[in-house]
Amino acid sequence: MVFVGTLNANAATAQTMPTSSQALVTAATVSFIQDETTTAAEPEKGFHQELKERFVEGGPGFMGIVLLCLILGLAIAIERIIYLNLSTTNTQKLAQDVEDALNSGGIEAAKEVCRNTKGPVASIYYQGLDRAHEGIDIAEKAVVAYGGVQMGQLEKNVSWISLFIALAPMLGFMGTVIGMIIAFDKIQAAGDMNPSLVAGGIKVALLTTVFGLIVAIILQIFYNYIIAKIDSIVNSMEDASITLIDMLFDYKQKNKI
Numbered sequence: 480m481v482f483v484g485t486l487n488a489n490a491a492t493a494q495t496m497p498t499s500s501q502a503l504v505t506a507a508t509v510s511f512i513q514d515e516t517t518t519a520a521e522p523e524k525g526f527h528q529e530l531k532e533r534f535v536e537g538g539p540g541f542m543g544i545v546l547l548c549l550i551l552g553l554a555i556a557i558e559r560i561i562y563l564n565l566s567t568t569n570t571q572k573l574a575q576d577v578e579d580a581l582n583s584g585g586i587e588a589a590k591e592v593c594r595n596t597k598g599p600v601a602s603i604y605y606q607g608l609d610r611a612h613e614g615i616d617i618a619e620k621a622v623v624a625y626g627g628v629q630m631g632q633l634e635k636n637v638s639w640i641s642l643f644i645a646l647a648p649m650l651g652f653m654g655t656v657i658g659m660i661i662a663f664d665k666i667q668a669a670g671d672m673n674p675s676l677v678a679g680g681i682k683v684a685l686l687t688t689v690f691g692l693i694v695a696i697i698l699q700i701f702y703n704y705i706i707a708k709i710d711s712i713v714n715s716m717e718d719a720s721i722t723l724i725d726m727l728f729d730y731k732q733k734n735k736i
Contacts, residue, residue, distance in 0.1 A: 540654075541650050541651070541653065541654035541657075541687045542654075542686075542687065542690060544650050545647050545650050545651060545687070545690050545691050545694055546690075546694075548643040548646055548647045548650070548694055548698075549643075549647070549694040549697065549698070551639070551643060552639070552640050552643035552644070552647075552694070552697075552698040552701070553697075553698070553701070555636050555637075555639050555640055556640055556698065556701035556702070556705060558636070559635075559636065559637060559640075559705050560701070560704070560705060560708070562633075563633065563705065563708045563709065563712065564708075565597065565598075566597075566598045566599055566633065566712060567598065567708075567711075567712060568596065568597065568598035568600050568601065568715075570600050570715045570718065570719050573592075573596055573600060573601060573604070573719070574719060574722050574723075574726075576592050576596075577589045577592050577593065577604055577608075577723070577726065578726050580592045581608075581726060581730050582730070586608055586611055586612070589604075589608050590605055590608045590609065593605035593608065599626075599629035599632070599633065599712065599716055600715055600716055600719045602625065602629060603622055603625055603626055603629060603716060603719060603720060603723070604719065604723055606621045606622060606625040607619070607621055607622040607720070607723045607724070607727065608723075608727075609621070611727050611730075611731075615724065615727055615728055615731070618723075618724070618727055619720075619724050622720045622723060622724070623720070626716055626717070626720060629716065630709075630713055630716070633709045633712060633713070634709060637702070637705060637706070637709070640698055640701065640702045640705070641702060643694075643698055644695050644698045644699050644702060645695075647691045647692075647694035647695045647698070648688075648691040648692055648694075648695045649691070650687070650691055651687045651688040651689070651690060651691020651692060652687075652688060652691065653687075654683065654684060654686075654687025654688065654691070655684040655685070655687055655688045656684075657684070658681060658682075658683040658684025658685075658687065659681065659684050661683070662681050662684070
């Protein structure tokens with residue numbers, strides 16, 4: 480009888496153990512599913528939301544000034560890009576039209592072509608043609624002088640972009656220094672090197688540096704494009720000036736002026 484009772488107890492224990500294991504597996508599965516559901520339910524932050532939060536964490540003082548540098552720099556860059564694109568002309572076509580008008584209708588017809596054409600090259604052509612009756616040397620001096628004026632108009636306000644490029648990272652580095660000073664002040668006040676005390680100051684320091692560098696990189700790209708565009712237009716102006724002097728020389732030789 481004792482042997483039979485022991486067997487029954489062991490059988491009962493053997494039947495109970497799988498049931499307990501199944502309960503543990505089921506509980507773990509439910510917990511895992513709940514964790515996955517919670518993670519999926521949390522909305523992912525978009526780029527703009529993340530950028531806004533980082534901007535606020537960086538502090539309104541230096542971050543606001545850095546943002547102002549970005550806005551002003553972009554405004555000037557966009558204005559310059561629009562102006563330079565409007566100033567770009569087909570120099571070869573203009574030179575051909577001026578030459579045809581000069582041969583068919585004289586100086587006044589060529590000047591009329593220049594009046595109806597926009598851009599610095601047409602303005603230089605007009606100034607050279609307007610002084611053509613005074614001699615080739617005078618016309619050439621007028622072209623060179625007015626070319627300098629047009630170059631100044633092309634480069635107008637570009638120096639402000641370079642200023643903002645240099646200013647934005649400087650402000651970021653200044654925010655870094657101030658953030659580190661705040662962090663060390665907290666360490667001194669607490670008398671203990673606790674990471675939680677200095678984390679906020681270091682975070683502000685790094686954020687101001689990052690945003691300053693981002694602003695400088697963005698403005699640098701626009702600045703390089705503008706400089707390349709100006710160089711292209713200036714080269715066209717120089718080539719057009721040489722072409723105009725040659726046209727005037729040929730015109731005076733043909734008409735014995």
